[in-house]
Amino acid sequence: MAYSTSVQRHKTREVGIDDHVVGGDNPIWVQSMTTTDTADASATLAQIKKLEDAGCEIIRVTVPKKADVEACMAIRDHITIPLIADIHYDYRMALACLEARTPSGRRAVDKIRINPGNIGGVERFKEVVRRAKDQGVPMRIGVNSGSLEEDLIEKYGFPCPEAMVESALRHIEIAESLGYHQMIISLKASHVPTAVECYSLFAQKSDYPTHLGITEAGSREYGTLKSAAGIGAILLRGIGDTIRVSLLGDPVPEVKAGFDILRATSRRINEPEVVACPTCGRLDIDLERIVAEVEQRMKGLKHPLRISILGCLVNGFGEAKEADIGIAAGSGKGIIFKRGVPIRHVKEEEMVDALWQEVMRFEEDTPPL
Numbered sequence: 580m581a582y583s584t585s586v587q588r589h590k591t592r593e594v595g596i597d598d599h600v601v602g603g604d605n606p607i608w609v610q611s612m613t614t615t616d617t618a619d620a621s622a623t624l625a626q627i628k629k630l631e632d633a634g635c636e637i638i639r640v641t642v643p644k645k646a647d648v649e650a651c652m653a654i655r656d657h658i659t660i661p662l663i664a665d666i667h668y669d670y671r672m673a674l675a676c677l678e679a680r681t682p683s684g685r686r687a688v689d690k691i692r693i694n695p696g697n698i699g700g701v702e703r704f705k706e707v708v709r710r711a712k713d714q715g716v717p718m719r720i721g722v723n724s725g726s727l728e729e730d731l732i733e734k735y736g737f738p739c740p741e742a743m744v745e746s747a748l749r750h751i752e753i754a755e756s757l758g759y760h761q762m763i764i765s766l767k768a769s770h771v772p773t774a775v776e777c778y779s780l781f782a783q784k785s786d787y788p789t790h791l792g793i794t795e796a797g798s799r800e801y802g803t804l805k806s807a808a809g810i811g812a813i814l815l816r817g818i819g820d821t822i823r824v825s826l827l828g829d830p831v832p833e834v835k836a837g838f839d840i841l842r843a844t845s846r847r848i849n850e851p852e853v854v855a856c857p858t859c860g861r862l863d864i865d866l867e868r869i870v871a872e873v874e875q876r877m878k879g880l881k882h883p884l885r886i887s888i889l890g891c892l893v894n895g896f897g898e899a900k901e902a903d904i905g906i907a908a909g910s911g912k913g914i915i916f917k918r919g920v921p922i923r924h925v926k927e928e929e930m931v932d933a934l935w936q937e938v939m940r941f942e943e944d945t946p947p948l
């Protein structure tokens with residue numbers, strides 16, 4: 580479905596993470612992070628497998644100790660998505676990850692993520708950059724509102740967006756002075772307006788690709804909403820090249836939430852969108868059941884179809900016009916529309932099958948994503 584409103588993507592340079600290219604016109608990738616003790620390689624691998632099955636495209640694991648580096652070496656040969664090592668405090672873990680190899684001889688870690696504010700100063704940051712350059716490994720510089728440099732806090736008084744962007748630009752400059760350019764930047768904050776402002780300000784000053792997230796978003800329900808508000812607002816400004824929805828507990832739901840945010844903001848649509856009316860007192864059909872059945876059947880489809888299911892003939896008629904395929908249902912029957920043109924009258928019990936047939940026909944006529 581073509582809409583006149585579109586978002587111009589902020590132009591960023593491309594940075595490769597194994598076979599995934601981040602930035603430019605490449606897809607906005609969906610990431611997640613494991614919650615296991617990384618050193619427990621079998622538990623971590625099992626969780627990564629579940630995340631891969633859910634569609635996760637890049638995975639991050641925390642690496643605070645040597646045993647975690649060894650686990651990465653054991654894990655990487657058995658997964659298909661790029662593995663990122665998350666480094667805090669101990670820069671030696673970053674150096675170890677950059678050297679680490681799997682039994683098959685491949686790189687154990689495809690990218691490292693460091694927070695320059697908590698690895699013990701500029702010289703250590705430089706050492707990590709030099710090693711990453713030597714090894715050809717990309718790095719995410721994750722500036723965090725909670726760990727800004729003292730001089731920036733003094734200059735600005737508190738960790739405001741200007742201070743966070745200045746910190747990011749300062750570290751980019753240091754890395755560039757060493758001839759290193761494989762950087763992806765994040766400027767995470769838990770406060771949504773701050774995060775939106777940080778990324779907006781950064782995009783005005785830099786063409787490095789960004790990873791989006793709202794830190795400490797919270798429980799699954801509120802965290803999903805808060806992430807949708809924050810990540811969604813940034814995406815709608817055309818900014819963002821990878822995203823992660825951070826939720827408390829099991830990380831698997833983070834993946835669906837990430838894809839849902841991309842789809843809701845029309846930044847990346849890799850499955851049909853089923854739009855349903857909220858229902859009201861005019862409804863005289865079991866719309867919830869119909870929508871649930873349609874959504875169930877759509878699982879696994881890779882077309883950016885917009886399917887609308889409306890609960891009455893009068894209003895549904897107009898609203899179904901905005902969809903690729905729509906149905907306006909009511910009083911035990913319905914009308915199926917294709918791009919606004921009524922094509923079939925169906926009984927309530929035939930609705931789901933008839934809609935499915937039309938979706939299949941539509942699929943045959945349009946190439947997959």
Ligand code: SF4
Nearest residue numbers: 856858859890891894
């Ligand atoms: Fe109510 Fe009809 Fe609107 Fe659905 S489409 S909310 S049933 S008026």
